[in-house]
Amino acid sequence: MPDRAKILLVDDREENLIALEAILSSLDVVAIRARSGEEALKALLSIDFALILLDVRMPGMDGFETAAHIKRRERTRNIPIIFLTVVDSAPDYAFRGYAAGAVDYLTKPFDPWVLRAKVSVFVELYNMNRRLTEQASLLRERLGVELPDGVGGAEVLPELSRRLRAVEDELGRMGELVGKGNGSVTLAGPLRELSERVLHLRAGFDALS
Incomplete structure (x- = not known):
C-alpha cells in the first residue's frame, strides 16, 4: 500500500493550523505543520510533499521569501504552492504570489469546499x-x-x-x-x-x- 500523500501546512498561528487540519481531515492525506518559513524549509529537507499551503503573512521569513527558497532548491522546486492570506491584503499580493511560483491563491476566510x-x-x-x-x-x-x-x-x-x-x-x-x-x-x-x-x-x- 503506497504512503499517503503529505501536505505541508505553513502558518504562524495555531488556530489557523487547526482549521486547515480540520478542513483536510476528510481527505486521505497526512498534514504536517510548520510554524514558520524556517520550519517549512527544514521539513522539506527530508519529506516529500504533494502540496504546500503557505500563509503569506508570517513574522521573520514571510510566505514570499519562503516560496523563493523552495523554488531555488532542486529537490523542492516542482512542489505546488497555494498561498493563503487575509482578504484585506495588499492588492499586489496575488501578483507577487504567482510571481513567487504559487499555483493558486486563496484569501481568508475561504470556502472549505473550495480548498x-x-x-x-x-x-x-x-x-x-x-x-x-x-x-x-x-x-x-x-x-x-x-x-x-x-x-x-x-x-x-x-x-x-x-x-x-x-x-x-x-x-x-x-x-x-x-x-x-x-x-x-x-x-x-x-x-x-x-x-x-x-x-x-x-x-x-x-x-x-
Whole structure:
C-alpha cells in the first residue's frame, strides 16, 4: 500500500493550523505543520510533499521569501504552492504570489469546499506521477535487466499493460475535470507534461509487445 500523500501546512498561528487540519481531515492525506518559513524549509529537507499551503503573512521569513527558497532548491522546486492570506491584503499580493511560483491563491476566510477540491486535484496529480514513475521503473527493468528464472515476458508484460492503462484512464479523467473548470487552470501545464511522459512510456511498452 503506497504512503499517503503529505501536505505541508505553513502558518504562524495555531488556530489557523487547526482549521486547515480540520478542513483536510476528510481527505486521505497526512498534514504536517510548520510554524514558520524556517520550519517549512527544514521539513522539506527530508519529506516529500504533494502540496504546500503557505500563509503569506508570517513574522521573520514571510510566505514570499519562503516560496523563493523552495523554488531555488532542486529537490523542492516542482512542489505546488497555494498561498493563503487575509482578504484585506495588499492588492499586489496575488501578483507577487504567482510571481513567487504559487499555483493558486486563496484569501481568508475561504470556502472549505473550495480548498478541499483544489487540494484533491493536486494530490491526485501527485499520486498519478508516483504511479507513472513506478511503471517507468518497471519498464526500464524489463528492458535492461534479465528477468529471474521462471519469470518471462508473458507474465510481466500483461501486468505492465494493466498498470499503464490505469494511469492513462486516470489521466483522461483528470483532463476532463480541468477542461470543465473543476481545478486550477495552472494544472494544464503539468497535465500536458504528464501526458507526454505517458505517451513515451506507452511507446516503449508497445515496442516490447
